[in-house]
Amino acid sequence: MSIETQASTAIRQGSVPALRGVASSSRRGFSPFAVRGWGVLSTILKGLGLAVFAFALFGPLANLALWSVAERWYTPFKLPVTYGMRYWEVVFRPTGDAMSSLATSVSIACLTVVVALAVSVPAGYALARLKLPFRTVLMIVFLLPQAFPSVAIYINVARVFYSLGLTGTIPGVVLVHAAHGLVYSVWIAAAAFAAVDKDLELAARNIGASPLRTFFTITLPLAAPGIMASAIFVFLESLDEFTGTFFVGVPQVTTLPLLLYNASMGGNYQIASITALILLVPSVLFMIFIERFLKADVLSKVGQ
Amino acid sequence: MTRPSFFGLILIAPALAMIAALFLYPLGFSLTSAFTVPGGGFSLTHFEKAIDLYSTDILFTLFIVITSTLLTALFSIAIAGTLTLGETPWLISSLRFLYRWPLFIPFIVAAQCMRTFLAKNGLMNNSFVAMGIMEPLQATSFLDWRGIIITFVWKQVPFVTLMLAGAMASIDRATIEAGRNLGASRLRVLIEIVLPQVAQTLLVGLVLSFVTMLSVLSVPMMVAGSQPTMMTVDMAFRINSYGDYATANALGVISYAIAGAVAWIYLRHNVKREIAA
Numbered sequence: 272m273s274i275e276t277q278a279s280t281a282i283r284q285g286s287v288p289a290l291r292g293v294a295s296s297s298r299r300g301f302s303p304f305a306v307r308g309w310g311v312l313s314t315i316l317k318g319l320g321l322a323v324f325a326f327a328l329f330g331p332l333a334n335l336a337l338w339s340v341a342e343r344w345y346t347p348f349k350l351p352v353t354y355g356m357r358y359w360e361v362v363f364r365p366t367g368d369a370m371s372s373l374a375t376s377v378s379i380a381c382l383t384v385v386v387a388l389a390v391s392v393p394a395g396y397a398l399a400r401l402k403l404p405f406r407t408v409l410m411i412v413f414l415l416p417q418a419f420p421s422v423a424i425y426i427n428v429a430r431v432f433y434s435l436g437l438t439g440t441i442p443g444v445v446l447v448h449a450a451h452g453l454v455y456s457v458w459i460a461a462a463a464f465a466a467v468d469k470d471l472e473l474a475a476r477n478i479g480a481s482p483l484r485t486f487f488t489i490t491l492p493l494a495a496p497g498i499m500a501s502a503i504f505v506f507l508e509s510l511d512e513f514t515g516t517f518f519v520g521v522p523q524v525t526t527l528p529l530l531l532y533n534a535s536m537g538g539n540y541q542i543a544s545i546t547a548l549i550l551l552v553p554s555v556l557f558m559i560f561i562e563r564f565l566k567a568d569v570l571s572k573v574g575q
Numbered sequence: 576m577t578r579p580s581f582f583g584l585i586l587i588a589p590a591l592a593m594i595a596a597l598f599l600y601p602l603g604f605s606l607t608s609a610f611t612v613p614g615g616g617f618s619l620t621h622f623e624k625a626i627d628l629y630s631t632d633i634l635f636t637l638f639i640v641i642t643s644t645l646l647t648a649l650f651s652i653a654i655a656g657t658l659t660l661g662e663t664p665w666l667i668s669s670l671r672f673l674y675r676w677p678l679f680i681p682f683i684v685a686a687q688c689m690r691t692f693l694a695k696n697g698l699m700n701n702s703f704v705a706m707g708i709m710e711p712l713q714a715t716s717f718l719d720w721r722g723i724i725i726t727f728v729w730k731q732v733p734f735v736t737l738m739l740a741g742a743m744a745s746i747d748r749a750t751i752e753a754g755r756n757l758g759a760s761r762l763r764v765l766i767e768i769v770l771p772q773v774a775q776t777l778l779v780g781l782v783l784s785f786v787t788m789l790s791v792l793s794v795p796m797m798v799a800g801s802q803p804t805m806m807t808v809d810m811a812f813r814i815n816s817y818g819d820y821a822t823a824n825a826l827g828v829i830s831y832a833i834a835g836a837v838a839w840i841y842l843r844h845n846v847k848r849e850i851a852a
Contacts, residue, residue, distance in 0.1 A: 331688035334698040349701040394590035401583030420790040423827025427601035450597035511681035547684040554679035
């Protein structure tokens with residue numbers, strides 16, 4: 272029928288000759304000169320394609336970096352007129368808006384991690400080890416805040432929070448961020464607990480450890496790297512969160528993304544670009560190191 | 576352990592309570608606000624108003640999100656396909672190193688990058704002019720619907736590619752080798768052998784991307800001008816300028832419906848697959 276079935280039957284019968292080798296050697300037999308020309312052309316095309324791809328990926332980031340060191344840059348000039356670190360000094364001045372926003376962002380992110388882990392470590396353990404009714408439904412419930420268009424939810428959260436006096440406060444923003452990050456913390460914590468070898472727990476119980484002691488000396492330490500990974504996810508999610516803070520945090524709570532937004536809309540591209548670069552650092556570090564934290568045995572169990 | 580564990584329910588209760596208070600309750604709030612009038616009765620007047628004022632923006636949103644999803648699918652398949660079937664080691668390793676960069680970059684940072692990069696005098700037009708591809712007078716700003724689509728695709732392709740390349744790496748290599756040995760081109764192997772085996776993963780990635788792009792507020796606000804714009808911006812505008820929760824929530828319910836339709840397509844595909852299996 273399809274090539275797929277043809278191919279697999281061919282494999283099964285062990286009757287696949289080195290067809291490709293034949294084909295390419297006959298092509299090689301043609302004229303060595305033409306083949307070499309084709310090879311060079313193909314290498315050039317590949318290199319060109321890769322260059323276009325790299326330009327599309329890094330062009331926007333390069334523009335951001337240029338703006339962060341441009342003291343003056345206006346229209347007919349293709350590159351900044353004068354370079355300098357003046358705006359970096361403005362941003363990193365201890366009394367500046369950016370430093371207080373950075374402090375606000377980091378403290379909100381840390382609190383969010385604490386809140387999210389406090390509820391998701393027990394929940395993850397229950398989902399991984401204990402028998403729960405409608406387990407799949409429970410798992411999907413945690414996905415809902417990410418799977419729904421969030422703006423419509425946040426405007427109503429802001430309305431509810433307003434009547435409780437939580438709008439414009441750090442606890443209000445922390446709650447919104449924690450609910451949004453819960454899918455990562457619960458799912459990854461559940462996967463981390465599921466990846467712990469049950470025999471080790473049973474061995475501990477056999478030699479007389481209480482269930483609580485088994486949990487704290489065996490299960491939790493073994494699941495710790497996975498829980499650490501979920502904490503990083505939640506931290507980054509909170510650090511980068513814009514929409515929820517935009518509705519719930521204004522006007523008192525200004526996180527880095529909100530500072531970026533205000534600076535950019537106000538036309539202050541230098542401040543906006545430097546803020547964006549500060550936000551990039553943890554994101555890029557995480558992209559590079561994610562595989563160290565999330566081991567394959569945990570990753571394969573996420574969402575199950 | 577055949578009985579449901581009561582202890583387990585206690586352990587999971589705080590997390591569930593959080594979702595109930597911070598997601599389900601506001602969701603109910605938005606539905607009531609969209610479907611009732613101040614007197615208390617059921618009514619569709621808010622939807623009439625929302626469609627009356629914002630039908631262009633609803634269509635615009637659909638156009639943007641659908642186009643971006645299709646382009647994301649195309650680029651992700653191309654990149655993941657090259658990573659799986661490519662025969663040039665240096666190309667594969669540099670592509671593998673490159674494609675992931677935007678993965679964890681926040682939308683708001685991506686929006687700020689594009690706001691400068693795609694502008695009339697941004698680095699993109701300037702580079703084209705400097706390379707002689709374009710005359711300076713031809714330079715136009717991309718900060719409209721094209722800018723939104725470019726930003727979304729730039730941000731979402733690494734995510735879908737990561738999922739797709741993972742799925743492609745775990746399929747049986749023998750099927751690929753057999754197809755190649757029988758003389759099928761790499762493109763044909765990709766379309767007829769590899770893609771059908773990873774369709775499920777691709778669909779999940781695209782559905783998640785679709786809903787994400789539908790919910791992003793910062794990109795349309797920062798990258799494009801005011802008219803036409805996406806529904807998220809309209810919702811924020813109704814709230815911040817008029818305190819008009821009813822119309823904003825009606826728009827919100829329309830966006831749930833769009834997301835729901837996509838989820839339904841996904842579920843139907845799943846059910847079909849299970850029946851076929």
